[in-house]
Amino acid sequence: xxxxxxxxxxxxxxxxxxxxxxxxxxxxxxxxxxxxxxxxxxxxxxxxxxxxxxxxxxxxxxxxxxxxxxxxxxxxxxxxxxxxxxxxxxxxxxxxxxxxxxxxxxxxxxxxxx
Numbered sequence: 001x002x003x004x005x006x007x008x009x010x011x012x013x014x015x016x017x018x019x020x021x022x023x024x025x026x027x028x029x030x031x032x033x034x035x036x037x038x039x040x041x042x043x044x045x046x047x048x049x050x051x052x053x054x055x056x057x058x059x060x061x062x063x064x065x066x067x068x069x070x071x072x073x074x075x076x077x078x079x080x081x082x083x084x085x086x087x088x089x090x091x092x093x094x095x096x097x098x099x100x101x102x103x104x105x106x107x108x109x110x111x112x113x114x
Contacts, residue, residue: 029069030102034083037104042078048098055086056097064102075103 026032038051046057063071076082081104086096 035085053095062100066105
């Protein structure tokens with residue numbers, strides 16, 4: 001009985017510790033969580049496909065990288081894992097427009113927010 005309590009306590013401590021490591025991997029200028037997380041499947045002009053969903057990009061889309069608080073859309077490439085926020089202007093705008101996008105560090109183990 002005491003051994004099973006110890007094992008459960010140890011597992012819970014490891015879960016708490018792993019959550020702390022995850023947060024430490026993100027740069028200070030990143031939020032603690034993201035509205036959405038996914039991998040860039042493809043890009044065409046002002047369209048980005050993430051997780052098989054097409055999103056619009058605009059010149060006002062804010063881009064953040066682990067090294068820079070402010071970057072440009074040019075840094076976005078196929079295969080990058082990103083966190084992002086979207087907005088919908090009307091009901092016909094199915095996936096919406098990306099307002100902010102953060103390139104996740106390669107070591108990041110962030111889970112999908114959706």
